Amino acid sequence: xxxxxxxxDSRENLSSFMDGEVDxxxxxxxxxxxxxxxxxxxxxxxxxxxxxxxxxxxxxxxHDDFCSRVRQAIDQEDLQEADNKSPLGWIKPMAGxxxxxxxxxxxxxxxxxxxxxxxDSGPQATPLAAQAVPFVSPNMGNLMPDxxxxxxxxxxxxxxxxxxxxxxxxxxxxxxGAGQGFVALVPILVTSDNALQADNPEVVATxxxxxxxx
Amino acid sequence: MKLLAxxxxxxxxxxxxxxxxxxxxxxxWLERMGAAMNQMSYQGTFIYIAGGRMETMRITHVxxxxxxxxxxxxxxGPRSEVVRDQSGMRWISGEDEAVMADxxxxxxxxLDQSIRGLSAHSGYYQLKLGDQKRIAERIGQRLDxxxxxxxxxxxxxxxxxxxGLLLQWQxxxxxxxxxxxxxxxxxxxxxxxxxxxxxxxxxxxRQIASGLPVGAAKPVSERSNWKAYWLPPGFRMTANRAPxxxxxxxxxxxxxxxxxxxxxxxxVEPLNVEAGAGLGLRxxxxxxxxxxxxxxxxxxxxxxxPALTVEKIAESVSxxxx
Numbered sequence: 001x002x003x004x005x006x007x008x009d010s011r012e013n014l015s016s017f018m019d020g021e022v023d024x025x026x027x028x029x030x031x032x033x034x035x036x037x038x039x040x041x042x043x044x045x046x047x048x049x050x051x052x053x054x055x056x057x058x059x060x061x062x063h064d065d066f067c068s069r070v071r072q073a074i075d076q077e078d079l080q081e082a083d084n085k086s087p088l089g090w091i092k093p094m095a096g097x098x099x100x101x102x103x104x105x106x107x108x109x110x111x112x113x114x115x116x117x118x119x120d121s122g123p124q125a126t127p128l129a130a131q132a133v134p135f136v137s138p139n140m141g142n143l144m145p146d147x148x149x150x151x152x153x154x155x156x157x158x159x160x161x162x163x164x165x166x167x168x169x170x171x172x173x174x175x176x177g178a179g180q181g182f183v184a185l186v187p188i189l190v191t192s193d194n195a196l197q198a199d200n201p202e203v204v205a206t207x208x209x210x211x212x213x214x
Numbered sequence: 215m216k217l218l219a220x221x222x223x224x225x226x227x228x229x230x231x232x233x234x235x236x237x238x239x240x241x242x243w244l245e246r247m248g249a250a251m252n253q254m255s256y257q258g259t260f261i262y263i264a265g266g267r268m269e270t271m272r273i274t275h276v277x278x279x280x281x282x283x284x285x286x287x288x289x290x291g292p293r294s295e296v297v298r299d300q301s302g303m304r305w306i307s308g309e310d311e312a313v314m315a316d317x318x319x320x321x322x323x324x325l326d327q328s329i330r331g332l333s334a335h336s337g338y339y340q341l342k343l344g345d346q347k348r349i350a351e352r353i354g355q356r357l358d359x360x361x362x363x364x365x366x367x368x369x370x371x372x373x374x375x376x377x378g379l380l381l382q383w384q385x386x387x388x389x390x391x392x393x394x395x396x397x398x399x400x401x402x403x404x405x406x407x408x409x410x411x412x413x414x415x416x417x418x419x420r421q422i423a424s425g426l427p428v429g430a431a432k433p434v435s436e437r438s439n440w441k442a443y444w445l446p447p448g449f450r451m452t453a454n455r456a457p458x459x460x461x462x463x464x465x466x467x468x469x470x471x472x473x474x475x476x477x478x479x480x481x482v483e484p485l486n487v488e489a490g491a492g493l494g495l496r497x498x499x500x501x502x503x504x505x506x507x508x509x510x511x512x513x514x515x516x517x518x519x520p521a522l523t524v525e526k527i528a529e530s531v532s533x534x535x536x
Contacts, residue, residue: 163516166481166514167503167516168305169468170478170479170517171303172303173468173470174472174479182273183383183396184518185296185298186396186499187264187498187500187518188498188499189269189296
């Protein structure tokens with residue numbers, strides 16, 4: 001399935017999932033789908049890239065041109081609403097800036113997929129779509145910190161290494177992590193590509209067990 | 215025979231008495247865990263879940279006449295491991311054998327005392343024992359460490375009932391929601407440990423300069439050039455390294471602040487430092503990193519604490535007035 005085939009329901013569910021507004025069972029289902037559906041995963045990642053642009057999170061990790069087009073899309077959003085012909089009308093309203101942000105997000109998504117290439121889009125759009133990054137960080141509700149950012153494949157290796165150097169030195173100085181031994185070191189390995197995505201039934205079951213244990 | 219029976223009874227009573235003490239006192243369980251994790255040899259496989267991802271890892275921790283050695287490695291996927299021994303720590307990642315080495319940090323803490331457990335008595339955490347459950351074919355005693363504010367995380371620990379070794383670990387936010395979970399599926403102790411696992415993964419590697427300073431440095435007082443002027447209640451400076459040059463000639467300052475359970479590191483380095491550390495907030499697993507520029511230096515705060523904490527600490531950092 002590609003983004004042009006994606007149903008409005010799928011997009012709406014994805015948007016809700018990103019906002020942490022789906023229940024646990026629906027969330028688990030989406031996680032499994034995301035793990036197996038490349039295009040849905042690309043959409044998910046573009047959503048986060050755009051959110052990062054809008055929130056200035058890790059903006060240095062996102063292509064400047066991409067952020068510029070996000071802002072342009074926000075500017076055009078009023079016009080799209082005025083003629084009430086937006087094909088993005090399925091997206092549910094959100095408060096304040098989030099409305100514009102989400103609509104802009106989908107506008108860019110559509111441009112990126114070539115679905116609604118306008119006169120100003122064109123060849124730039126496809127490379128952006130191709131920049132879709134691997135799925136890393138599904139919203140798992142209770143298991144996920146509120147501030148969880150999405151890792152971008154384009155993230156500079158040097159930044160990761162420097163961040164890990166900070167953490168490595170921190171752990172070396174603090175010794176045993178307040179008695180918890182090696183546990184403090186685990187995040188250094190977890191951010192590698194070794195982790196299983198949550199498509200494995202065992203993973204889902206383990207996560208659900210963790211949730212129910214609360 | 216009577217002497218033997220007496221000795222056996224004495225040992226039994228002593229054991230029962232120690233178990234009773236541990237059973238009644240959460241603080242004692244916390245101390246037992248710290249001792250067990252550092253002074254015992256153990257080896258096992260565990261799963262780690264955070265952010266909807268799961269990874270299986272293996273830990274080998276050995277204490278013998280050669281000191282403490284540790285190897286933490288991923289079980290599947292691209293090779294990734296952290297090795298710690300008397301020469302320092304090395305992070306090895308990927309099939310291209312990239313490695314980041316950090317020689318052992320050898321500087322005394324100017325606060326030469328352990329503050330572990332301090333916060334358990336000072337009101338920043340509440341300790342409470344929970345029910346036992348079976349984990350990795352062993353009995354685990356639950357110990358909850360509940361943070362009283364949003365500046366630190368809480369923990370739920372399941373400790374092996376005989377040794378105090380960690381069997382399961384959960385990182386919780388203030389609402390008790392699980393941010394990450396680690397659980398052993400298999401655990402060996404003492405003579406059961408396969409020492410050969412420590413040697414695996416050692417090979418010729420390409421070293422990546424970490425940019426961090428190496429070698430010893432003199433301890434300094436709290437009157438260093440830079441410091442954090444805001445800390446969460448209960449935090450205090452536990453280590454401070456005078457500004458020193460690393461092998462790349464970079465002047466670097468590193469301080470550690472802790473409440474006895476949670477800790478953060480403050481790094482101050484020149485803005486022209488190599489490697490783009492980026493600015494603002496980043497996450498590395500459950501750790502948060504916040505960097506900002508000020509007065510031609512890059513201030514970075516790192517720790518396994520909420521984003522709010524690293525950000526507020528970093529924003530408060532400034533140079534001491536002469």
